[in-house]
Structures are given as C-alpha cells and as structure tokens.
Amino acid sequence: MSFRQKMVLVMVWLLTLSYGVGGVLLIRQNFESSLTQIQNNDEESYKMILKTVELVNLVDIQQDLSNISDTLDKMNTAESLVGMSLKKGDQVLYKRGEEIKSDIENTSEFCSLLFTREYRHLYQIRGEITTNGKPLELVVLYDITPVYLARDRQIETYHQVLFVMLLFGGIASWVMSFYMTKPLVKVSKTARALSTGNLDARVNPKTHDEIGQLGYDFDNMADRLSENINELKMSMEHQEMFMGSFAHELKTPMTSIIGYADLLRSESLSPEESQEAANYIFSEGKRLEALSFKLLDLLMMRNQNLNLVPTDMKSMIENLTYHLQPVYRKKGLDLRCRCEPSLCMVEPDLFSSVIANLVDNSRKAMDKGGNILIMGESINGNYRIRVIDNGRGMPEEAIRHITEAFYRVDKSRSRAQGGAGLGLTLCKEIISLHNGKIAFASKEGEGTCVSVTIKEIS
Numbered sequence: 098m099s100f101r102q103k104m105v106l107v108m109v110w111l112l113t114l115s116y117g118v119g120g121v122l123l124i125r126q127n128f129e130s131s132l133t134q135i136q137n138n139d140e141e142s143y144k145m146i147l148k149t150v151e152l153v154n155l156v157d158i159q160q161d162l163s164n165i166s167d168t169l170d171k172m173n174t175a176e177s178l179v180g181m182s183l184k185k186g187d188q189v190l191y192k193r194g195e196e197i198k199s200d201i202e203n204t205s206e207f208c209s210l211l212f213t214r215e216y217r218h219l220y221q222i223r224g225e226i227t228t229n230g231k232p233l234e235l236v237v238l239y240d241i242t243p244v245y246l247a248r249d250r251q252i253e254t255y256h257q258v259l260f261v262m263l264l265f266g267g268i269a270s271w272v273m274s275f276y277m278t279k280p281l282v283k284v285s286k287t288a289r290a291l292s293t294g295n296l297d298a299r300v301n302p303k304t305h306d307e308i309g310q311l312g313y314d315f316d317n318m319a320d321r322l323s324e325n326i327n328e329l330k331m332s333m334e335h336q337e338m339f340m341g342s343f344a345h346e347l348k349t350p351m352t353s354i355i356g357y358a359d360l361l362r363s364e365s366l367s368p369e370e371s372q373e374a375a376n377y378i379f380s381e382g383k384r385l386e387a388l389s390f391k392l393l394d395l396l397m398m399r400n401q402n403l404n405l406v407p408t409d410m411k412s413m414i415e416n417l418t419y420h421l422q423p424v425y426r427k428k429g430l431d432l433r434c435r436c437e438p439s440l441c442m443v444e445p446d447l448f449s450s451v452i453a454n455l456v457d458n459s460r461k462a463m464d465k466g467g468n469i470l471i472m473g474e475s476i477n478g479n480y481r482i483r484v485i486d487n488g489r490g491m492p493e494e495a496i497r498h499i500t501e502a503f504y505r506v507d508k509s510r511s512r513a514q515g516g517a518g519l520g521l522t523l524c525k526e527i528i529s530l531h532n533g534k535i536a537f538a539s540k541e542g543e544g545t546c547v548s549v550t551i552k553e554i555s
Contacts, residue, residue, distance in 0.1 A: 108270035180238030429466035436473030462488030487544040
C-alpha cells in the first residue's frame with residue numbers, strides 16, 4: 098500500500114470517527130430532549146385532566162359519578178392522547194380508546210411507564226383521586242411514536258449525509274494527498290535518475306514546507322554528489338594524462354640510451370664517437386634522475402607538514418634577486434625587485450624555490466633578452482607577489498593547464514631547455530600548503546604575469 102493510499106485511509110477514518118461520534122451524540126441528545134419535552138407535555142395534560150376530575154368531584158360530591166365520566170368524554174387535552182381509564186377498585190367507571198396496560202405493579206400514587214405495543218411507543222401515566230372517602234384511579238395513555246419516528250428520520254438522514262461526506266471527503270483526501278506527496282514522488286524519480294547516471298536530474302521543489310525543504314536538501318546533496326563525481330572524473334583524467342605524459346617523458350631518453358648503449362656494445366667506434374655516445378647516455382641519465390627527484394619531491398610535498406616561521410618577505414625576495422641577477426645579466430636579462438615590507442608565515446626555503454622557479458619560467462619565455470620584475474605589495478591583509486616578464490606569453494588554453502604535471506606550452510623549447518614540466522606543479526603544491534593562491538595572466542607576444550597571494554601576519 099502506497100503512502101498516498103495510507104493518507105487517504107487515515108483521513109477517511111478520522112472523518113468517519115469524528116463525524117460518526119459527533120452525529121450519534123447530537124441525535125441522541127436531540128432525541129432525549131424531544132422525549133423529555135413530550136413527556137412533560139403529556140404529564141401537564143394528565144395533571145389538567147386530574148384537576149378537572151377533582152373539581153367536578155368537589156362540585157358534585159353528593160351526585161353520581163356519572164358526571165365525572167361525562168366530563169372525561171368531553172376532554173381532549175392532547176392530540177397524542179389515545180386511551181383513558183377511570184377505576185374504583187376493580188370496578189371500571191370509565192374507559193376510552195386503547196387498552197390500558199394493567200400488568201404492572203403500582204408502587205406509588207403517581208407513576209408513569211414507557212412501553213412498546215405493535216411497533217408503537219406509548220407513555221402511560223397513572224394517578225389517584227379520592228371521592229367520598231374512596232380512591233379513584235385515573236390512567237391516561239399517550240402515543241409518543243412521532244418522537245421515535247423523528248429520531249429514525251434523523252438517523253436515516255445522518256447515514257445519507259455521512260455517505261456523501263465520506264465520498265467527497267475521500268475524493269478531497271485523495272486530491273490533497275496527491276499534491277502533498279507529489280514532491281516525494283519527484284524526489285523518488287530524481288533519485289532513480291541519479292542512480293542511472295543522470296547527474297543533471299533535480300527535484301526543483303515549488304513549496305517551502307517540510308517536504309519542499311526535503312527537496313531543497315536533496316538537490317543540494319545531488320549538487321555535491323555531481324561535483325564530487327566530476328572532480329573524481331577530472332582526477333582520473335589527470336591521472337591518465339599524468340601516466341601518459343610520464344610514459345612519454347621516459348620514452349625519448351630511454352630510446353636514446355638504449356640505442357647508444359646498443360651501438361657501444363655492437364659496433365667498433367672511434368674514441369671520439371664512443372665519448373659522444375657516453376656523454377649522451379650520461380646527460381639523458383641525469384635528466385631521468387632529475388625527473389625522478391622532481392616526482393619524489395612532489396609526492397613528499399603532499400605528505401609533509403611544513404615548519405612555518407614569520408618571514409620578512411621583502412628581505413627574502415631581495416636576497417634571492419641579488420643572487421640571481423649576475424646569472425641573468427650574463428643571458429641579457431634585466432631582473433629587478435620592487436617589494437613592500439611584510440611579515441608572513443612561510444617555509445623560507447620552499448617559498449624561495451617557488452619564486453626562483455617562476456623567475457626561471459620567465460627566463461625560458463624570452464629568447465633574446467628581456468625584463469623580469471618581481472613585485473610585492475600588501476592588499477587587504479594579504480601579501481601579493483607578482484613575477485612579470487615581457488616574453489612570448491601564452492594562449493588562454495595553455496593557462497588552464499599550465500600547472501598540470503608534464504604540461505609544456507612549447508614542448509620542443511622546454512625539452513631543449515631541460516624542463517620536465519613539473520616546476521609549476523610543485524609551485525602550486527607548495528603554495529597550497531601555505532594556504533595561498535596562484536594565478537596567471539598572459540597575452541601572446543606581450544608577456545606573462547604570475548600572481549601568488551598569501552596571508553599576512555595581522
């Protein structure tokens with residue numbers, strides 16, 4: 098049984114219970130009130146007859162009792178009066194209408210009795226008066242069947258109204274439960290769609306009640322799930338790219354090393370040729386060694402805790418620039434520094450390597466001289482370091498992949514300059530360990546600006 102059906106059954110049951118109990122109590126109260134009213138009316142009628150008999154008896158006390166009978170014949174005090182009897186001991190002095198019920202024990206001078214006769218409801222009242230020292234018994238019979246008929250009609254009407262109420266109540270409950278559970282059905286459909294791989298499926302609730310809030314929470318969960326799955330896919334893609342790039346990086350030097358080694362082993366070479374082959378094998382071996390060290394640094398970087406110390410960024414950058422300037426000047430490059438003083442929590446050696454790597458990338462982007470400027474400035478509680486050059490620049494597509502392992506903008510130039518494509522990847526990891534950010538802005542033919550932002554000590 099669905100939740101919607103359960104809701105309809107519960108609401109119909111509650112409607113039946115509440116209306117049933119209320120209707121029964123109302124009909125019962127109305128019936129008892131009507132019965133009491135008609136009994137009171139009949140008793141008033143009986144008392145009037147009894148007083149009339151007493152009055153006639155006082156006036157004609159010396160006369161025959163036939164005067165009383167004549168008076169009773171003329172009396173018609175109530176439409177419901179269907180029988181009357183006047184007795185003196187066992188002698189019946191007067192009788193009119195239906196048979197009086199006589200098989201009851203009279204325990205008092207005045208008593209009343211409700212009973213049923215042939216599907217009719219009768220109300221009998223008995224009383225006594227004294228005439229010439231002798232008691233007279235007056236019994237009057239009233240028909241109160243209309244009260245019971247009215248109750249039966251009320252019950253019949255109640256059943257009809259109850260049926261109509263249950264019918265319309267059931268329809269209203271179904272419609273209401275349909276709209277109440279519609280968001281739940283949508284949540285269920287969305288969950289099934291997500292399970293089949295449709296990560297764009299959403300509930301998009303239209304209400305702001307508890308069920309609507311469930312829909313919003315479900316959509317938030319789906320958004321996070323979609324983000325996590327997309328991140329996982331990107332991570333897998335990056336791993337595949339990493340493995341492909343790593344295999345490619347190994348393929349070229351290993352092919353050369355194996356080729357030259359096989360040449361040394363199988364051919365008789367001149368001393369100069371042997372020396373050249375050995376030098377090539379050595380240089381390619383050193384490049385593979387440097388690559389392995391870079392990868393080792395990258396793995397270790399992700400698993401170590403840095404020992405951060407307060408560092409004057411201006412002094413650190415100026416000191417690094419001072420030591421690099423002679424080397425860059427020989428290559429026709431003008432390296433300058435313009436920094437504001439600031440204290441930041443950094444690991445000095447690692448952060449110096451970041452700046453040195455960024456400056457080295459600027460150097461590789463310039464073929465025949467150029468300018469490199471290192472700027473440091475405080476901005477809203479952060480210290481921003483920018484390395485600006487006027488080299489070749491990069492296309493937009495390259496900026497999106499520049500920090501990926503083994504990625505090179507110009508693969509032929511980078512390999513000729515000894516790059517493995519891991520420098521910026523290491524820089525990004527080091528900056529992340531410092532809770533900082535790195536950003537790139539570049540335009541082909543004009544140059545590149547790399548920005549590194551970290552928190553200052555407040």
